[in-house]
Every structure is written in structure tokens, then in C-alpha cells.
Amino acid sequence: MKTIITLVLWGLIMGCSTQDFRNNSIYKNTELIFDKATTKSKGTILLIHGTAPQNLDGQIPIPEITKAMPNHYLTLPTYKNLSRELNELGWDTVRYTRLGVYHTKVNIDEYSKTDLNNIMGQLKEIWSMIPNNKPKIAFAWSGGSVHLLQLPLQDADGIVILGGIATKRTEVYELSTKNEKELSGLKEYLSNILSQEGKIERTKMLSKDMSYGRFYDENNLKDNWTYLKNYQKLPTLILHGENDEDVHISQAKVWKDKLPDNKITTIFGKNRNHIYSTSKSPQNMRKLAKTMNNWLLEYEK
Numbered sequence: 001m002k003t004i005i006t007l008v009l010w011g012l013i014m015g016c017s018t019q020d021f022r023n024n025s026i027y028k029n030t031e032l033i034f035d036k037a038t039t040k041s042k043g044t045i046l047l048i049h050g051t052a053p054q055n056l057d058g059q060i061p062i063p064e065i066t067k068a069m070p071n072h073y074l075t076l077p078t079y080k081n082l083s084r085e086l087n088e089l090g091w092d093t094v095r096y097t098r099l100g101v102y103h104t105k106v107n108i109d110e111y112s113k114t115d116l117n118n119i120m121g122q123l124k125e126i127w128s129m130i131p132n133n134k135p136k137i138a139f140a141w142s143g144g145s146v147h148l149l150q151l152p153l154q155d156a157d158g159i160v161i162l163g164g165i166a167t168k169r170t171e172v173y174e175l176s177t178k179n180e181k182e183l184s185g186l187k188e189y190l191s192n193i194l195s196q197e198g199k200i201e202r203t204k205m206l207s208k209d210m211s212y213g214r215f216y217d218e219n220n221l222k223d224n225w226t227y228l229k230n231y232q233k234l235p236t237l238i239l240h241g242e243n244d245e246d247v248h249i250s251q252a253k254v255w256k257d258k259l260p261d262n263k264i265t266t267i268f269g270k271n272r273n274h275i276y277s278t279s280k281s282p283q284n285m286r287k288l289a290k291t292m293n294n295w296l297l298e299y300e301k
Contacts (some may be wrong), residue, residue: 027122029110031056031097035083037090042296043135043157044092046127047079050163051143051209053101053111054079061104062208073275076283085289091137091296096126112203114210116217120150127151137296140164142247142274146218149227158235158299160292163247163274166225166254169218175248194219225258235299236264239291241272265295 033056055061058079066075083093099118100110130136135157140148145164153159165172170190177183193206193215202213228236240252249268256264269276269287276288 026099026113026118027125030099030101030122031103032126033095035087035093035095037087037092039088039090041092041134042090043137044094044130045086045137045139045160045292046094046130047083048123048138048140048144048148049079049096049098050141053098053106053209055101055103056080056095056097057103058082060106061102062106065208071282073273073277073282078275078277078283078285081283082285082289085285086292089289089293091293094126094130096122098122108205112205112211115202115213116147116150116221119147119214123147123151135296139292143169146221146224149224150221153231153234156231156234158237158296160237160239160295161255162239162276162288163241163244164224164238164251165247166251166258167223168221169215172247172251175250176246225254228255228259228262232259232262234263236262237292237295238264238266239269239276239288240266241269241274241276243271244274246274263299265299267291267295 049058052060052074053062054074056079057077058081059077060066060074069075079095083095086093098111098114099122100107100112100114127138132155136155137158137160138148138151138153138156139160139162141162141164143165145161145166146169148159148161148164173186173190174183177186193212196212197216200212202211202216204212206212206215228234236255238252238255240247240249242249252266252268255262256266269291271278272287273279273282275282275285276291277284
């Protein structure tokens with residue numbers, strides 16, 4: 001009920017209809033929430049998920065993962081906390097769930113249908129609902145950076161990429177290996193998976209994070225940084241934790257190296273991990289929110 005009420009309020013506040021979103025046969029069971037700023041609104045920030053199936057709060061609601069990693073940022077309400085911190089700094093925020101993701105569970109039969117087309121159809125619809133009369137910002141974490149740069153960003157006033165993928169997922173996987181033996185084994189594994197494209201059922205799950213169809217769709221995209229060439233004047237903030245163990249820090253350096261004429265600011269967070277928190281405070285999003293806010297206020301001057 002809370003979600004339905006939120007959606008109705010969204011339509012009233014934003015002056016646009018949510019009816020099409022709710023009636024869409026693909027997205028009708030997904031959730032969308034608009035968190036209002038506690039002070040006068042500076043604009044709206046869309047919070048785009050990473051690769052994993054996250055609920056509204058940013059948690060992976062899979063019991064065995066929660067049990068195994070109770071204090072990990074993937075099982076803590078990081079997006080809810082980031083939203084609250086941004087609200088207190090004067091930013092409205094938008095959170096959502098993908099198909100098959102519920103607050104306390106993931107329906108794999110539904111989630112397996114989240115290929116690139118499905119994900120982008122939902123994101124483009126949400127993006128179009130955000131008004132342009134105030135700054136319109138998109139934030140993407142980790143693998144969500146791939147989806148961010150598939151959005152029509154000509155009406156964006158700025159984008160923020162945290163722990164993002166600048167090249168391809170396969171290269172990120174390769175950078176995570178510790179030695180030549182691991183790298184050789186991974187390349188053989190990936191080569192075997194890629195050789196099955198067109199032969200294996202797209203909705204079969206490759207991992208808990210994605211289906212084969214989604215993996216192939218995203219692998220067939222160009223290096224992610226190339227899509228930012230279309231938005232040379234778009235203010236872009238690249239954030240990366242120096243202690244990021246999931247996406248190699250070299251990915252953060254690619255953007256500015258490849259796009260010297262773009263408006264890119266890069267900030268490396270000392271002692272910060274993949275979600276820009278610390279091991280002592282894995283769900284504290286205050287530093288991330290303040291860093292984003294300071295940059296947004298600076299480029300608007």
C-alpha cells in the first residue's frame with residue numbers, strides 16, 4: 001500500500017502520470033519511490049542500482065547472502081541511507097526495484113527476464129518522469145554505470161558514477177584476478193560462456209546477479225566510456241574508493257584519459273570501498289552524499 005500511495009503522490013507532485021508505469025505488464029510489480037528533500041529542493045537525483053538484484057533500500061534480499069554477509073554493504077540499506085542523507089542536503093531522490101525483486105525476496109523466474117532491454121525500458125520510463133525545471137541528476141553505482149550511459153542524457157544536468165565500469169564487464173573481471181593462473185582460467189571460462197551465445201536459453205541464470213541474456217546484451221555493447229563522447233559538455237563526477245576490491249581503481253582513470261575534452265571531475269576516496277563507505281561504517285553514506293552535494297553546488301556556480 002505504501003508503494004501505491006507513493007506512486008500516486010509522485011504523479012501529483014511531479015505533474016505527470018504513473019498510470020502507464022503501473023499498468024505495464026512487465027513493470028507492474030516493481031516498486032518506485034520518490035523521497036522528498038527535507039528543505040527546499042535543489043533538484044532530483046535518480047539512484048541507479050548496481051549489477052545485483054537490490055530492493056528499494058539497496059539490499060540484496062536473498063536469505064543465504066544476508067546470513068553469510070550480515071554486515072556487508074550489499075545486505076545493508078545503503079541506498080535508503082544515501083537517499084536520506086541527500087534529502088537532508090536538499091535533494092529529492094528516486095529509488096526503484098527491478099522486475100522480480102521484492103523487499104524480502106527475489107523471484108528468480110521474474111528476475112531472469114531482466115535483460116538489457118527490460119532494464120533500460122524501465123529506467124527510461126522513470127527518467128522521463130523526472131521534471132526538467134530543476135537540476136536533473138543521475139547517479140549510478142558499479143555495474144549500473146553501464147545502464148546510466150544507455151539513457152538519453154541530453155536533458156541531464158550532471159551524472160555521478162561510483163565504482164563504475166569504464167570498459168567492459170569482462171575486462172573488470174580480468175582485472176580482479178590475482179595472478180596469471182587465475183587470469184588464464186578466467187579467460188577460458190569467459191570464452192566458453194561467450195561461445196554459447198545464441199545456443200543457451202536467455203533467461204537461464206548465469207549467476208545470482210544476471211541471466212545469460214543480460215550478460216550477452218551488455219557484453220555486446222562498446223566500451224562504456226565511449227557512450228560519454230556523446231555528452232561532451234555534461235558535468236560528470238567519477239568517484240572511486242581507493243580500497244575498492246570489486247572494480248579495479250584503474251577503471252576510474254579511463255574516463256578522463258579517454259575523454260580529455262569532457263567536463264569530468266575524478267575523486268578517489270581514501271580508505272573508501274566499492275560503495276564509498278568504510279569497513280568500520282559499511283552503511284554510513286554521509287561522506288558520499290556530502291561529496292556529491294559539494295560537487296553539484298560547485299559546478300552550478
